[in-house]
Amino acid sequence: MDVRLALSTTFDCPFIGRVAEADALALLDHLIPMRPDAEICLCDTTGRADPAQVDSLVRAAQARFPDVSRWAMHAHDTYGLGATNVYAAFKAGVSSFDASFAGLGGCPFAPGATGNVATEDLVWMFERMGVSTGIDLDALIPIAQDGAEIPGGMAGGRVRDAFSARPDACATRMAS
DSSP: OOOEEEETTSSEETTTEEOOHHHHHHHHHHHGGGOTTSEEEEEESSSOOOHHHHHHHHHHHHHHOTTOOOEEEEEBOTTSOHHHHHHHHHHTTOOEEEOBGGGOOOOTTSTTOOOBOBHHHHHHHHHHTTOOOOOOHHHHHHHHHHHHTSTTOOOOOSHHHHHHHOGGGGGGTTTO
8 A cells, every 4th residue: 555654844833933954854764664665745834945945855855765765745835935845846856746726725723824836837837847747737727717716715826827817828838
């Protein structure tokens, strides 16, 4: 059975603030031996991480735990750095990312935290970089538009709105 170990508030905690890299690694020291075959997901639950912090922790964790073969990143977009933090994790070797259509979600114990990074933003970014996601952006955008209309939802992301403003550009958006 595949197991994912999601380390919530890896980078920042709503109660104590920025999490020291040494503290995150120390927790992984205890958890990884219990399930060394698990995918390890580093989570920016509050959305207050920055790309340098993500890059540093991902690289330090991979160096410390070379036998872990699967790494993931969970990013919120509270301060507009969700996609940038995913990119930093990607450049450091992570290939699995959490996202939500229309950037929906939130964090009940982190007041003010927005939803996850928008799936459509990550698909746009990776596809523009030549990294295939296997996700049909033309099919995703209308779903994300519907999701953004959910009453009480906190929609996020940019790509959905950019495409909504120029529906005539939809057929050529990935080629340009």
